[in-house]
Amino acid sequence: MSPIVLTPTDLALAALLVVLDAVISVVLRLQLHRQVLWAGLRMVVQLVAVGYLLRFVFALNSPLATFAVVMLMSLIAAREIATRPARRFKGLAGHLLSAASVLLAIFVTAGLALATAIRPQPWYDPRYAIPLAGIILGSVLNAGSLTFDGLLGGVRRERGAIEAQLGLGVPFQKAMGPLLRESLRRGLMPVINQMSAAGIITLPGIMTGQILAGLDPVEAVKYQILLMFLLAGASGLASLAIAWLTVTRLTDERQRLRLDRLY
Amino acid sequence: MPGPSLSSVGLSLRGLASDLAGPFDLDVAPGQAVVISGASGSGKSVFLRMVADLDPCCGEVELGGVSRSQMSGPAWRTLAPYVAAESAWWADLLADHFQPSHLAAAQALATRLGVNVRAWDGPVSRLSTGERQRLALIRALVLEPPLLLLDEPTGPLDPLSTAAVEAVLAERIAAGGVLLMVSHDAGQAQRLAAARYRMIDGRLEAAA
Numbered sequence: 001m002s003p004i005v006l007t008p009t010d011l012a013l014a015a016l017l018v019v020l021d022a023v024i025s026v027v028l029r030l031q032l033h034r035q036v037l038w039a040g041l042r043m044v045v046q047l048v049a050v051g052y053l054l055r056f057v058f059a060l061n062s063p064l065a066t067f068a069v070v071m072l073m074s075l076i077a078a079r080e081i082a083t084r085p086a087r088r089f090k091g092l093a094g095h096l097l098s099a100a101s102v103l104l105a106i107f108v109t110a111g112l113a114l115a116t117a118i119r120p121q122p123w124y125d126p127r128y129a130i131p132l133a134g135i136i137l138g139s140v141l142n143a144g145s146l147t148f149d150g151l152l153g154g155v156r157r158e159r160g161a162i163e164a165q166l167g168l169g170v171p172f173q174k175a176m177g178p179l180l181r182e183s184l185r186r187g188l189m190p191v192i193n194q195m196s197a198a199g200i201i202t203l204p205g206i207m208t209g210q211i212l213a214g215l216d217p218v219e220a221v222k223y224q225i226l227l228m229f230l231l232a233g234a235s236g237l238a239s240l241a242i243a244w245l246t247v248t249r250l251t252d253e254r255q256r257l258r259l260d261r262l263y
Numbered sequence: 264m265p266g267p268s269l270s271s272v273g274l275s276l277r278g279l280a281s282d283l284a285g286p287f288d289l290d291v292a293p294g295q296a297v298v299i300s301g302a303s304g305s306g307k308s309v310f311l312r313m314v315a316d317l318d319p320c321c322g323e324v325e326l327g328g329v330s331r332s333q334m335s336g337p338a339w340r341t342l343a344p345y346v347a348a349e350s351a352w353w354a355d356l357l358a359d360h361f362q363p364s365h366l367a368a369a370q371a372l373a374t375r376l377g378v379n380v381r382a383w384d385g386p387v388s389r390l391s392t393g394e395r396q397r398l399a400l401i402r403a404l405v406l407e408p409p410l411l412l413l414d415e416p417t418g419p420l421d422p423l424s425t426a427a428v429e430a431v432l433a434e435r436i437a438a439g440g441v442l443l444m445v446s447h448d449a450g451q452a453q454r455l456a457a458a459r460y461r462m463i464d465g466r467l468e469a470a471a
Contacts (some may be wrong), residue, residue: 018457110280160351167315167412168402254316254336 002235004212015040051159054130070106070133077141079104081242084145085151087262098144101241105140109234117226135206135227136234139191139263143235144242147187151246152262154179162257172255176247187239191232198228272328274410274441276314279322284309284465286322291458293327296432296442298452301462308348311412312463314443315345319439326410326441343410346358348418350399357398360387365405370418372401376427392419400428404435411435412435413444417451429454444452 018040025153057065066071078099088094110133114120122126155162158179165175198204199221206227209221252258273292280286284306291297299307313320316331316339324331331339354360361369370383376397382390390398402417411432417425425448433455436442446452452459459470 109388158353160347160349161353163317164347164351164399164402165353166317166337167340167345167347168406169337169339169344171337175353254319256317256319256336258319260319 002193022254039056054126057126057130061122063122066124066126066155067118069084070110070125073130073137074102074106075099077137077144080141081144081148085149087152087156088251089152089262090261094148097245097249098148098242100245101144101238102137104241105144105234106136108237109136109230112233113226113230132227132230136230137233139231139244140238142190143187144238145240146190147183148242148246150183150186151179151243155250155257156259156262159230159257159259164214166255166257172251173247175257176256180243180247184239184243187243188235191228195228195232198224201236204228272325273417274443275323275325276318277325279313279324280319281309281313281318281320283318284463285313285320287313287467289467291441293439293441294436295367296436296452296455296457297460298455298457299443299445299460299462299467300447300449300452305462306465307462308414309465310467311414311443311445315343315412317345331372341406343412344376344403344406344408345412346399346403346414346416348414350395352395355386355388356382357385357387357390360398360402361405368405369401372404372431373398375431376401377424393421393424396420397424397428402430408440410441411443413442415445415447417446417448425451429459 018036021036025031025033025036053069057069078101079095081098081102082088082094085094089097110129113132114123118128118132155176162175162179166172194204195200204224204227207217207224210220210223211217212221249261250258273290275291276287276289278286278288289297299310301307308324310459312318314324316324316336316425326342331343334342345460348372352360358366361382370380373382374380375469378394382398387395395421396416400413403413413432416432420428423438429451432442432444438453441456442455444451444455444457451457459469461470
């Protein structure tokens with residue numbers, strides 16, 4: 001069974017639904033139509049560009065090109081994480097520590113998957129490496145930004161309580177304990193939700209795509225299970241790394257709370 | 264009674280300064296109290312926080328002849344706890360703010376300071392401002408530190424509670440402790456037989 005190929009006419013018909021959204025916005029005076037149409041247009045341009053880029057990279061089949069694309073995607077994800085919180089670190093600290101966390105999470109999990117479970121020939125086959133990296137980065141982005149935002153937002157709010165403990169000789173890590181745990185919980189919640197819902201509430205994306213392309217459902221499900229485990233691991237690593245680095249950056253050798261390092 | 268024994272040296276500040284205030288040079292003998300008053304924003308809390316090493320600063324701080332740079336931040340602050348003017352709490356229940364080994368001593372002090380014994384069973388949210396202020400002070404007192412850094416400890420308290428707190432502080436001083444205190448209460452320095460200073464624009468000046 002070969003995949004059903006879509007024609008531009010098919011897409012244009014579906015685009016009418018976005019136009020419908022815009023019409024609803026105009027009629028009900030929601031002031032959203034500009035955003036909706038602009039987002040829809042952006043999406044088409046971005047995805048078409050990505051589609052051609054991927055075709056090009058797949059044809060190249062070089063480990064360097066694949067690595068470069070994955071690095072680029074990772075650094076963009078890192079930038080998104082760093083710019084998400086309302087309160088940010090001064091200077092480059094936020095960007096550096098989010099980049100470190102993202103790179104750690106992606107290379108450990110994707111590397112593990114490609115080396116052990118998936119084992120494409122060659123191991124750097126972009127047809128496997130790039131989509132895999134993309135999906136993992138989506139989870140890493142989510143987990144990382146939730147944890148980062150939770151920590152930086154919370155540390156200002158909890159300043160009094162943290163410094164009250166510091167003032168009594170409590171070590172910094174211990175004073176940050178509750179906030180740290182709450183931020184890690186936030187980071188891991190999306191992937192836990194995804195795993196709980198998989199198969200019962202939602203049919204996850206990858207297996208949907210594979211089924212549409214003609215793969216046997218039981219085979220598709222195996223890929224999905226592997227992927228969910230990878231996502232859980234990557235989310236956990238990203239949240240943990242970003243939390244640890246942030247806590248380290250928020251203190252100094254005298255274990256003070258260094259809010260002066262935040263805007 | 265203060266834990267580690269102090270030589271006759273007590274607290275010594277040399278060139279303690281930051282962007283916000285200072286430099287400060289001060290010597291306080293053991294068994295002495297210092298009360299600092301001054302206009303709002305003049306740097307009194309900033310000064311106490313510097314001594315507590317909660318804000319970056321330069322200069323030398325010695326207690327009993329031992330420089331604070333020779334120990335970790337937390338170790339120093341166990342010897343010189345800082346109690347802010349407004350108390351802050353990090354757990355739901357009052358009892359969770361004390362180590363189990365300190366709980367009995369804390370409860371004894373609380374009774375002396377007029378805090379209702381029922382407070383110990385419940386959450387912090389049910390306590391009044393005055394009770395919280397006293398309990399925040401007790402959090403530091405149970406550490407039995409040789410140096411106490413107190414920011415307006417009796418600010419929100421009525422005269423009876425104020426007298427009770429002063430009695431406890433007087434005991435600690437008499438036993439050889441050092442007390443650095445910010446206070447707007449004019450009579451307090453006299454009652455504690457403390458040396459009086461005024462903070463003016465980030466500089467300390469001895470007051471009559």
